[in-house]
Amino acid sequence: MTTALSDPVPGGRPGDVERAKTLAGTLSARKVHGVVLAYVDTAGVHRVKTVPTAKLPSAAAWGVGMSPVFDTFLANDHIVTTDVLGSPDGDLRLYPDLDRLTVLAAQPGWAWAPVDRITQDGDPHPACTRTALRRTVERAAHDHGLTFRAAIEIEWMLGLDTAPPSLGTAPPSLDTAPPGTFVPATSAPAYGATRQVELSAFLADLLAACAAQELDVDQVHPEYAAGQFEISVGAADPVAAADVSILTRQTIRAIAGQHGLRVSFAPAVTATGVGNGGHVHLSAWRDGRNLHTGGDRRHGLTPDAESFTAGVLAHLPALTAVTAPSPASYLRLKPSQWAGVFTAWGLETREAAVRLVPGTRGHRAEQANLEVKPVDLAANPYAALTCLIAAGLDGLAERRSLPEETKGDPAALTSEEAARRAVRRLPVSLAEALAEFRGDRTLRAALGPVLADAVAAVREGELAAVAGLDDEQIAAAYRWVY
Template sequence: MLAHEERERRAARAEEMLDGLREAGVVGVVLPWVDTSGVTRVKSVPLAKLPSAAAWGVGMSPVFDAFLFDDSIVAGRFAGSAVGDLRLHPDLDRLTVLAGQPGWAWAPVDRYDQDGQPHVQDSRLLLRRVVDELAADGLSVQAAFEIEWAVGVAGSDDFVPGLTGPAYGMARHVAVSDYARDLLTALAAQGVAVDQFHPEYAAGQLELSVAAEDPVAAADTTVLVRHTIKAVSARHGLRASFSPKVLADGVGNGGHVHLSLWRDGENLMSGGKGTFGLTPDGEAFIAGLLTHLPGLLAVGAPTVASYLRLIPSHWAGAFACWGLENREAAIRFVTGPSGRRQAAANVEVKSVDQAANPYLLMAGLLATGRAGLASLATLPDPVGVDPATLSDEGRREAGVRELPTSLDEAVRAFERDDVLARVYGEELAATVVDVRRGEIAALEGKSAEDVAAALRWVH
C-alpha cells in the first residue's frame, strides 16, 4: 500500500526534477502502460502536474484490462466493467526526456486502486514481484528484447514499404541512413544502450538489439524503444509496424527474448559440466521454459496473426525443442564467443512476438524457469537440425513437439498449466483467456490477408 510518507517522498522528488525538465524543454509527461492485448495505452500530464501524479496518481478506468485490438471491450469475468477507477503512478526512476518527441518526457506507470493497493491485474507490478521472488532464492536474471519492425509509407492503411533493397543489404542500409541516424541519436540521448542495428529480411523490415538489463528495466526499455521508433518514423513520413505479420505472405516481426540466470555474480548458463557448459541450475531454468512454452504462447504470441508467423522453416521457432545456435528451435542456446562466455551465454526464446505485453511475458518466462529450478528439471537432447526436416517419427524419438498452431490451441494449453495459473493469479489469468477468446471471435472466418490488415498498425 502507498503510505502517506511514500506519497510525500514521491511528490518531493518530482518537485526537485521540474527545473531540469523545464530546461530540457519538457512541457508534458507521457504515462504509458501496456494492456492485456499488448497495446500500449497512454495518458499524459502537463509538467507542473508531475508532483501530483507522482503522489496521487492519474485516474484511469480498469476497463482497459479488457480492451481488444480494435478497441472493443470484452465482458470478462473480472474485467470490462464501466465501474471503478485506478490511479496511474509514474516511476520517477525511469523518467526519460524523449529525444524523438521533443517537448515530452516519458515515465512508465504502476497501477494502484483508490486506496493505494496494487491493482491485481497490473503487469508491471506482477513482474517486479516475480523478480523479487527470484531474488529471495539468491538468483537474478539479465534480459533483453530484440525489436523488429517494418516501416511503411505514411498515409495509407495498406503497407507500402518505406525502403527497398536486399535483405541485410547495404542498399537498404543506405536508403534508411538518415532515419536510422536520427533513431540511434534519439535512443542514445534517452540512455538506451543499443548493441546492433541492421536491415532485416522482410520488405521494409529493420531490427535493433539492446543491452541486457534486469527484467523490469528490459520490459520498460522495449516499450520506450518502440515509442521512439514510432515518433522518429512519423517525423520521417513513415509508419512503423511491430505486428507479427504485416503482410499475410511476408516474413513476420518477432520479439525474441534473451535471458541469462545469475547467482553471486556467476552466469549459470556457462562454466558448468553440462551440455554446452550449462550448470545444473542453468539447465533446469531452460527446461522449465521449454516445458511450459505451449501455454506461455497465449501471452507471448497473443494474437490470431501470431500464428501466421509461427510456422516451420521461417526462423520463428515453431517446435518445442532447444539447440545450440539453432534458429529453428523454439529455444536457441547461445554460448557467445570463446573467451567471453561467462558474460555472454544466454538463451533466446524465439517463438514470441511484439504483440505481447512485455511485462506479462517476462513474468511468465521467469516463473516457468523458476518452476524448472524447483523441480530439478532436465533438458532433452539438443536438436541440431531444422525440426521440420525430420519425420513425425523422428521428432517423436527426439522428443520434439510442435507448438500450438492457433491462438485457440495456445489458450487451451494456458488453461491447463498450473504454474501459469499460479503466477498470474485467478483474475489476471481469466482476463488473459477472456481477451484472447474475444480476439478469436472478432476475427473468426477472416482470411489471412484480412487478419494481417486488421492487426497491421495496432502494435
C-alpha cells in the same frame, strides 16, 4: 539501469514527491511541457495518459486516474468482461516510476515514464503486469537467490504512409495504394547495404535519439522481409527490459513520423512471408555469476540453468498464449522461417524455439543466455517475462533435465526422432494456445487469477473478432495496431 523496487503508496513513496518537484523544475528548464505515463494492456497495446510537467509531483503523490476497463480491451478497442473486469465501474491510480523518467529526444517537449497501477485504496492492482513481473523477480531472489538479465529484440516493418487524406496526404507514388496498405519504404536485399543507404537519415536520427535517451543500443540492421529492420538493446533487469522495449518502440515510431514513414511492429504485416519477432534473451544469475556458462552440463550450462531452460521448454505450448497473443501471431509462426515453432532446443540453432547462445570466447561470463523465439511484439512484455521466468522457476523446482538437443530444422525430423527429442509442434492457432494456457497452473498462478482470467477473456475476444476472416484480412486487421 534501475527500476523502483517498491510498490507505490498514496501520498508517495519516501522522497518521491520532493524528487518529483526537483525533476519538474529541471524538465521545465529543458522546455519539457508534458509527461507521458505509459503502460501496456492485456492485448499488448501501449496505453497512456499525460500530465503537464508541473503536475508531476501530484502524480508521484496521488497518481493519475485511469479506468481498469482497459485490462479487457481488445486490439480493436472493443471491450470484453470477466467476473471482475470490463465494467464501467471503478478507478485506478497510475504512479510514474521516477527512476525511469526519460526526456523524449524524438518528441520535443515531452518526457516519458512507465507506471505501476494501484487501487483507490492503495493496494496493488491485480491486473498490473508490471507489478506481476516485479513480484516474480522478487520471488526468484527470495526462494532461489536468482537475479536475471533480459533483453527483447525489436523487429519492425518500415512503410510509406498510405493513410487517407484526412490523416495525411500521400505522395504521388502512392496514389494507387489503398489506404492502410503496406508499401515497403525499401525493397532492397535483406541485410543489404542498400537499405542502410536508402534509410540512412532515419537510422542516424534513431541512433541519436536512443543515445540522448540513454538507451543502450547494441546494433541496428536491415532484416529479412521487405522494409524490415531490427534493433538490439543491452540486457537489464527484467522490469527495466520491458520498460526499454516500450520506450524504444515509441522512439522508433516518433522518428519514423518525422521522416514521413509509418511503422508496424505487428507479428504479420502481410499474410505471407516473414513477420516481426520480439525474441527474448534471458539469463539467470546467482551471486554475480551467470549460470548459463561455466557449468558441467551440456554446452557449459550449470545444473540450475539446465533445469530453468527445461522449464521454459516444457511450458512453451501454454506460453504462446502470452508471448504470441494475437490471431496474427500464427501467420508468423510457420515452420522453416526461423520462428521457432517446435518444442526444440539447441546450441545456436535458429529454428529451435529455445536457442542457447554461449557468447563469444572471452565474454561468455557476460553474454551467455537463452533466446526464446516464439515471441512477438503484440505480447505485453511484462506478462511475457513474468511467465517465462515462472516457467523456468518451475523447471528449477522440479529439477527438470533437457531432452536430446536438436540440430538443423526440427521440421525435417522423422516422427521417431521427434518423439525421442520430445519435439512437437507448438500451437498452430490462438485457440490452441489458449487451451494450453487454461490448463497450465504454473503460468496462471504467476499472473494471478484476475490477470489470468483477463488474458483468457481477451484472447477469446480476439478470436471472435476475426471469426470468418481470411489470412489477408487478419493481417490487415492488426497491421497498424502494433
